[in-house]
Amino acid sequence: MPKHEFSVDMTCEGCSNAVSRVLNKLGGVEFDVDLPNKKVCINSEHSVDKLLEILRKTGKAVSYVGPKQ
Secondary structure (H helix, E strand, C coil), rough: CCCEEEECCCHHHHHHHHHHHHHHHHHCCEEEECCCEEEEEEEEEEEHHHHHHHHHHCCCCEEEEEECC
16 A cells, blocks of 8 residues: 655644544544644545545645655
């Protein structure tokens, strides 16, 4: 499963919970939220565009960092 890293402007636990909520709702993903570094790593067959669309539903600024090893 491809692994992708995203930068998400999260400032608190509420922000990271919002990210977790939208990703769990999407399904078919495994992810790690790194709140101190404002990063989200996602293992998923979904396209990067789809993942960006879902993450933007949190209302936070989101950008794609790139593939994660």
